[in-house]
Amino acid sequence: MKKAFIILLTLALWTNDALLAKDYDLVSPDGAVKLTIAINDNITYSVLVDGKPIMDASTLSMTVGSGTVLGQNPQVIKENKRSVNQKLYPELRVKSQEIQDNFNELELVFKGRYSVTFRAYNNGVAYRFETSHKKELIVRSERAEINFSGNNNVYFPRESEFFSHNERLYEYNSLDTLSEKDLCSLPTLVESSDKIKLLVTETGLLDYPGMWLTGATGNTLQAVFPQAGLEEKVDHKRWTDDRSIRISKEADYIAKTEGARSFPWRIVCIAKNDADLITNQLTYQLAEPSRIKDPSWIKPGKVAWDWWNYNNIYGVDFEAGVNTDTYKYYIDFASKYGIEYIILDEGWYVLGDVLNIVPEVDVKELMRYGAEKNVGIVLWVTWSSLDQKLQEALDTFKAWGAKGLKVDFMQRDDQWMVNYYERIASECAKRELIVDFHGSYKPSGLRRTYPNVLTREGVKGAENNKWASYITPQHNLTLPFIRMVAGPMDYTPGAMINAQEENFRISWNRPMSMGTRCHQLAMYAIFESPLQMLCDNPSNYLREDESTAFLAQFPTVWDDIKVLEAKIGDYVALARRSGDSWYLGAMTDEKARTIAIDLSFLEGGNYNIEIFQDGVNAERYAQDYKRVVKNITNKDVISASLANGGGWAAIITKK
Structure with missing residues (x-):
């Protein structure tokens, strides 16, 4: 009897577990x-x-x-x-x-x-x-x-x-x-x-x-x-x-x-296939919807950056540095090429107090001058100094006429710090300020919830060229397939001094990039950042007017994307549409290669294409490039020859 009861109890428990x-x-x-x-x-x-x-x-x-x-x-x-x-x-x-x-x-x-x-x-x-x-x-x-x-x-x-x-x-x-x-x-x-x-x-x-x-x-x-x-x-x-x-x-x-x-x-x-990583948007689709009722004031664009190039402008009648004259020069440069913003990076305020401006910089005059030239100003701050005077500082920045903030050096993503990001995004949105987070963790949906958060770092980008030699073309060819899947990345492209690996050198004050000039230009099509930097100094861009005028045409947000060829770490070629124009980019690793650019994604009709391609000597002298302009249709296939560490970029407009 006892044995039978145990068997029945065991069977009942097993049956109950099986049902669960x-x-x-x-x-x-x-x-x-x-x-x-x-x-x-x-x-x-x-x-x-x-x-x-x-x-x-x-x-x-x-x-x-x-x-x-x-x-x-x-x-x-x-x-x-x-x-x-x-x-x-x-x-x-x-x-x-x-x-x-x-x-x-x-x-x-x-x-x-x-x-x-x-x-x-x-x-x-x-x-x-x-x-x-x-x-x-x-x-x-x-x-x-x-x-x-x-x-x-x-x-x-x-x-x-x-x-x-x-x-x-x-x-x-x-x-x-x-x-x-x-x-x-x-x-x-x-x-x-x-x-x-x-x-x-x-x-x-x-x-x-x-x-x-x-x-x-x-x-x-x-x-x-x-x-x-x-x-x-x-x-x-x-x-x-x-x-x-x-x-x-x-x-x-x-x-x-x-x-x-x-x-x-x-x-x-x-x-x-590797191309599907570039078009994946699940981090946006699954994020919390926007909490900004009217986002019409949010303006993406390109920004001239001062820190990377150490303000090494030349051919001017004033001493370059963190001062009013230098930043007016940046504003003039941005205005000339239709660049939407400049940034005042580290040095414009006395570190530790975001409202204590250094005497060499007249921020109010720069805001006035920028508005006159239709160039907005973004202010760099460390997160802790901003947090100490958050309400007062944001109100002051807004009153000055600033368009946004670059908030830096958080370096954590514990719960408090994650909440800090949201607090900054929310408080800036109330004052119609855009945000770029540096020293940050990866994008995790905040860009949908607060679309004034245009971009963020959390990427090993071009700034590392100032102190290291590991920002190689191969590294650049991993980013679109991994880091960029999470969201926009403030890699900071645009170097005008370019070198192949054998003649690349580290320089804090006069940095350069590894890979060709066209490798850098192609980044403006391939790397996603609604607030896209131009990392080099205005004097170099003015000297390289042909390249600068070309990259200045690239938008920073897009209506459509077509990935043409892609293999992680090796190469990528894609086309992005903005309005009726297409912007194309191709990049390769340290191996020279030829990529077939099939234009069948275009609608019927006749088009004009402006191409920047590696020059015949780009494998020796990375700044060598050739500009080509010609007529095309959607039946054409262009053979893009990329040097080692090379690139190819183009703009297609309908005739």
Whole structure:
């Protein structure tokens, strides 16, 4: 009798567990991507592409309160499905004037006042937690595990700690060689054995710390998060007191937040070919919609930058430097070429006090002069100095007539700092100021929520040429496929002094770029940044009038994009449309190559094309180029010959 009772009890418990266990399938609109969510002791998900496994069971959970694990022994009480096929019209059209937003969604509501929403797109999968607690919620940790199927390689942006500018080179490693000691920032790109690319990132990051990744056992990446800070201190070993502020005492949680909220989306973008990475817009599609009611005042454009070139202007009758005469010269230059902005970078105020202007700079006169010449002024500030006088400073900048801010040296993405970004975006929007975040983490959706955030750094860009030799053409050919997928990047192109690797030299005061002149020009078509820098000095641009007049024509936001050829780290060729004109760019790594530019994407009719191509001696003298103007139709295929480290750029206008 006793034995029979035990058997029946065991059978009942097993039956109950079996009833609780269930798989849910979610398929992309085109049927190619299949997401399977398994509910057992934990919540796991796996992914197939065209019937082939690319991700094995990957566990997700969140530990809250005094140790409750959302996702442990889960009990589904409701499921909600929906399919959406709509068009989004970005206020700031970085890649295109409209986005086809097409996905299938499954929301699983669990006992314990939480849910997990999954989405399957044709080009990726995503999920996020949602909670409906009445009181404040303490999040102790979050588990976000990604188990990749088979043998994989990874483009790994290695980090040493959470205190970082997130400016990284991409190490190409076998994924299974990484351990929990190997830390990286996002986005991270994994290449499957059959060459499918899987880019991991996040979006909708608000009131929560940023996600980072480490290796783990096997072909696995797992999420880690910076702890919330209780105390801060200045790191006197790095820079000055206004810019190197670390967390010195950590909390035992990663976030204190509202109990009823949606958490950030965890995304795996899926690309069957490399070109699909460049056109992926999931970080925008999944971000929170705009909170700016009337964005009509937001003006993207190009900006003449002073810091990179060390204000080394010449052929003038005044001493160059951080002074009024020099910046008037920048304004005159910008006005001549129709460049929308100049920036006053470090040096215009006494460090530590953003309202204490150095005597050599008459900011009000520069604002007046810029307005007269139709050139706006962007002001650089360190984040901590701005924060000390935030309301007063922003009101003052607005009263002066400033058009925006470049906020620098945050170097963190703990919860407080993430909230700081949102606070700056919101306060600047109230005063109709655009924002460029430097010393920043990767784009994570804020550009949709506050479209006045035009661009941000978080990229190892051209400024590194001043002190290092690793900004190579090959590095430049990784960025469109990894970092740029997350959002616009303030790489700062436009160098007029160009050199091949063998004659490149490091110079803080007179920097140069590695690769050809046309490699730099092509960046204005290929690299996305609605606030796009011209990094060199006006004297060099005036001396190189032909190149400058050409690049000055390039818009910084686009109506459409066509990727013509693409291979990560090797080459890319694409065309972007603005209005009725097309702007084309092609770049190669250290290998010379010829790329066929097929113009069949054009409508019928006759066109004019203006081409800047590598000169016959560009492999020896990187500044050598040739300008070609001719007539074309959509039946033409142009053979673009690129030197090693070379480029090719063109503008097509209808006749």
